[in-house]
Amino acid sequence: MIFMQDVCFSYDAHNNILEDINLDVKDGEFVFIIGKSGAGKSSLFKLLSHENKPTSGNLIVNGQNLTKLTRKEVPYYRRSIGMVFQDFRLINKMTVFNNVAFVLRVTNYSNRYIKKRVPDVLKMVNLSDKADKFPNELSGGEQQRVAIARALASSPPILIADEPTGNIDPLMSHQILSLLVEINKYLGVTILVITHDRNLIKDFGKRIIEIENGRIKNDKLIEVKK
Amino acid sequence: MNFNSIKYLFTEGIKNLLNNIFMALASIGVLTACLLIVGFSFLLKINTKRLVSFMGQQSTIIIYLKDNIEEVKIEDLSNTFKNNPNVNSVEFVSKEKALENFSSKFNNPNALKALTEHNVLPASLNVHVKDVNEIEGLLKIAEEEKFESIIEETKSPTKYTNAIKEFNRTTGVFGTILIIVLIVASLIIISNTIRATVFARRREIAIMKQVGATDGFVRFPFLVEGATIGIISAVIAFSLLSVLYKTMILMLTKYSSEFLNLMFSNLIGLKSFGIMMAISFLLCGIIAGAVGSIISLIRYLKI
Numbered sequence: 001m002i003f004m005q006d007v008c009f010s011y012d013a014h015n016n017i018l019e020d021i022n023l024d025v026k027d028g029e030f031v032f033i034i035g036k037s038g039a040g041k042s043s044l045f046k047l048l049s050h051e052n053k054p055t056s057g058n059l060i061v062n063g064q065n066l067t068k069l070t071r072k073e074v075p076y077y078r079r080s081i082g083m084v085f086q087d088f089r090l091i092n093k094m095t096v097f098n099n100v101a102f103v104l105r106v107t108n109y110s111n112r113y114i115k116k117r118v119p120d121v122l123k124m125v126n127l128s129d130k131a132d133k134f135p136n137e138l139s140g141g142e143q144q145r146v147a148i149a150r151a152l153a154s155s156p157p158i159l160i161a162d163e164p165t166g167n168i169d170p171l172m173s174h175q176i177l178s179l180l181v182e183i184n185k186y187l188g189v190t191i192l193v194i195t196h197d198r199n200l201i202k203d204f205g206k207r208i209i210e211i212e213n214g215r216i217k218n219d220k221l222i223e224v225k226k
Numbered sequence: 227m228n229f230n231s232i233k234y235l236f237t238e239g240i241k242n243l244l245n246n247i248f249m250a251l252a253s254i255g256v257l258t259a260c261l262l263i264v265g266f267s268f269l270l271k272i273n274t275k276r277l278v279s280f281m282g283q284q285s286t287i288i289i290y291l292k293d294n295i296e297e298v299k300i301e302d303l304s305n306t307f308k309n310n311p312n313v314n315s316v317e318f319v320s321k322e323k324a325l326e327n328f329s330s331k332f333n334n335p336n337a338l339k340a341l342t343e344h345n346v347l348p349a350s351l352n353v354h355v356k357d358v359n360e361i362e363g364l365l366k367i368a369e370e371e372k373f374e375s376i377i378e379e380t381k382s383p384t385k386y387t388n389a390i391k392e393f394n395r396t397t398g399v400f401g402t403i404l405i406i407v408l409i410v411a412s413l414i415i416i417s418n419t420i421r422a423t424v425f426a427r428r429r430e431i432a433i434m435k436q437v438g439a440t441d442g443f444v445r446f447p448f449l450v451e452g453a454t455i456g457i458i459s460a461v462i463a464f465s466l467l468s469v470l471y472k473t474m475i476l477m478l479t480k481y482s483s484e485f486l487n488l489m490f491s492n493l494i495g496l497k498s499f500g501i502m503m504a505i506s507f508l509l510c511g512i513i514a515g516a517v518g519s520i521i522s523l524i525r526y527l528k529i
Contacts, residue, residue, distance in 0.1 A: 049436065072440075079438035089433050106439040111230050150437070 001027045001158060001190045002048070007057035009043055017043045018214045021057070025192065027157075030184040032201045033194045035211035041194045044211065045162040048192070049083055050074050062157060079107050082151030082189075086163035088143045090135040090150075096122065097131040100150045107154055121149040125179060141172030148179060158190045159183070165200060173200055181206075235443070239450025242423045246451075249419040253455045254462070256415045257514060260408040261463035261507050267401035268503070269471065273493050274394040278358060280492045285361060287353040289368055290378040293321075299376050300351070306367060307353045312360035317352040321345050348378055358391075409514070416455060416518030420448050424522050431526050441527050445520065452519035456511030464507045468496055 002025035009018040018040045025031050035041045046052045047059060050066055059066040062080050069077055090099050097118055104114045122128050125145040135143050144164055151159055161180065165173030177193070181204060184191045195201060201208065202222065210218040243250050291300060300318065307316045319327070324347040355361055361382050367373075368380045424431065434444050478490045 075435075075438045075440045077438075078436065083436055089429070089436070091430050091433065102433075103437040105231060105234050106434055106437055106443060108228055108231050110228065154438075 001025055001029070001062060002192070003058070003060040005058040007047070007054045007059055009047060009052060009055050016055075016214055018047070018054075021216060023209065023216065023219075025190060028184070028188045028190055030181060030191045030204075030206045031193070032204070032206055032208045033192060033211060034196065034198060034201065034208055035217075036196060039211045040214040041196070041211055042162060043214075045160060045194050048081070048160050050077060079154060080156055080158065082148075082154070082156040082159040084144070084147050084151050084159065084161035084164045086166035088135070088140075088147045088167070090143055090146055092135050095132050095134055096127060096138070096146050099135065099146055100153050103150050103153050109154070117153060121152050124152065124183070125149045139172070140168040141175060144168060144172075144176050145179065148176075148183070152183065152187075152189070156189070158192070160192045160194070162194045163196065164193060165195060165197065170200070173197070177201065177204060231443070232446075235446040236450050238447035240454065242427075242447055242451045243454055245426075246419065246423050249422050250451075250455055253412075253416045253419040253518075254459045257412045257455065257459035257511060258463045258466070260412045260514075261459060261510060262467055263408055264405050264510070265463065265467045265503060265507070267397070267405060269494065269499075270397055271394070271401060272499075274390060274397065276492050276494060278390045278394060285355045285358050285382070287355060287361065287364055287368070287380060287382045289351040289353065289380050290348040291350060292376055292378045293348065295376045300349075303373055303376060304351055306373075307351070307364070310364065310367070312356050312364060314354040314356050317354070319350045319352060321347055321349045324349065412514050413518050413521065416452055416515055417521040419455070420452055420519045421522035423451060424448065424526055428526055431523075435527070444527060445523055448519040448523055449516050452515030452517075453512045454515070455518075456513070456515030457508060458511075460504075460507035460511035463511075464504050467503070468500065472496060 002023065004021050004023040007018060007021040007023075008016055010016045021044070033041055033044065043052065047054055047066070048061065050069060054067055057067075061077070064073075064077055064080075066077070091102065094102065100118045100121060101114045104117060109117070119128065119131070122131055125148050127142060127145055127149065130138060130142060130146075135146065138146065144167075148159075148161075148164075151161075159180070164180070165176055168176065177200065180191055180193060183189055193201075205222055207221050208218070209216060289303070304316050304318060307313050322345070325345050328347060353364065355364060365380060365382055368377055431444055475490065475493055478493075
């Protein structure tokens with residue numbers, strides 16, 4: 001599903017932000033990517049969202065080689081992955097319903113489908129009763145759930161989340177991660193969660209890839225302590 | 227892009243325009259002024275051309291002849307002009323006819339008596355020219371050596387027609403420069419207006435791009451905004467131009483002499499250019515609006 005081979009990325013010729021990243025994420029897997037600030041986690045996210053291109057190496061997502069993607073192909077690639085951001089990136093003047101519908105409108109779905117699909121995904125994230133609210137009327141955790149609903153609206157096979165708990169309190173953070181784990185378990189969506197919070201993820205018993213100074217330091221499956 | 231998307235994007239474009247109404251009104255004002263000036267420059271250009279051509283048809287070279295010359299020589303001179311393809315007709319005015327014409331214009335018995343006793347008015351050949359541009363060439367014929375002994379003096383409307391031609395040339399150059407400057411100015415103003423909307427919605431644009439919107443989809447509402455500004459400007463400019471032009475022609479023909487009236491009747495009528503100009507205005511407006519919006523979006527699409 002996600003395959004990286006000797007991926008390097010740098011903004012200039014001298015300082016590599018990411019170096020020799022080799023990674024293989026299978027279909028339906030749940031992976032945490034952890035590391036300190038400046039380790040290169042967000043750069044990795046930007047490679048996967050195709051905001052940046054690898055300087056060298058191969059990056060294949062969902063069968064598409066991102067190093068060879070043309071400008072015209074980028075929107076279609078992005079439709080195949082759901083993205084969740086630390087700052088939610090909701091449109092404040094739109095209701096919850098319209099924020100979720102927005103991604104479907106952008107990708108040319110019919111009104112009939114939008115009217116059916118949006119309540120379904122809002123139900124999935126437990127926000128059916130908030131459809132007519134505006135983002136400013138919701139808590140941080142609820143806003144992030146709207147963002148997750150939006151990311152899931154077009155049924156992408158992959159979901160990438162960049163610090164999804166960065167702006168919310170610990171209790172709510174745990175709920176958000178639990179929601180992502182459930183989505184992975186019941187919908188089979190491949191999920192990559194980038195975070196700096198080690199303590200938060202230790203209870204989930206998932207594969208954890210640690211990045212340090214732009215390189216993969218550890219890649220292991222953590223067993224849940226019963 | 228399906229019908230739902232187009233409807234949604236069109237509505238978004240109109241919403242953009244209404245949310246940014248003051249800047250939009252400023253753009254409409256500038257673009258209307260541009261289109262009006264472009265329209266008037268076009269009419270000026272066409273009409274001066276028509277007037278020059280009209281003056282050409284009216285233009286007559288008068289060749290005053292010396293007294294007591296043989297008829298054969300006059301015939302020779304007359305035939306030279308008659309055979310010239312740029313001459314409509316040649317009319318011989320004898321000394322007697324010249325006096326008669328003069329008398330009919332001036333009703334002063336004493337002066338007439340003096341003139342009749344000794345007719346000082348010369349005979350002449352009136353050469354009616356087809357095209358004002360050929361006058362210079364025809365005058366050169368009159369200056370030929372063989373006619374020197376029979377020609378007293380020549381008079382032509384060259385100065386007058388040259389002035390119109392010079393005016394035509396100057397307005398042409400000036401008009402073109404003015405039109406280019408105004409087109410650039412309106413593009414800058416429209417793109418700035420739309421840039422204000424783009425800036426206000428930059429977050430939305432970034433989100434659109436991140437969730438997989440194509441550049442065309444992101445651009446569409448802004449194109450609608452730009453094109454709407456263009457269409458409104460075109461409609462206002464064309465309406466104003468029609469009213470002003472009609473009024474101008476009415477005033478010119480109402481308060482001018484018979485000759486000027488005849489001259490102004492040659493001005494192009496609204497019916498002849500109306501549809502063509504309305505379509506051109508609409509196209510110019512839409513293109514200016516669309517180009518302006520594309521310019522303002524360039525940097526925000528690089529995500």
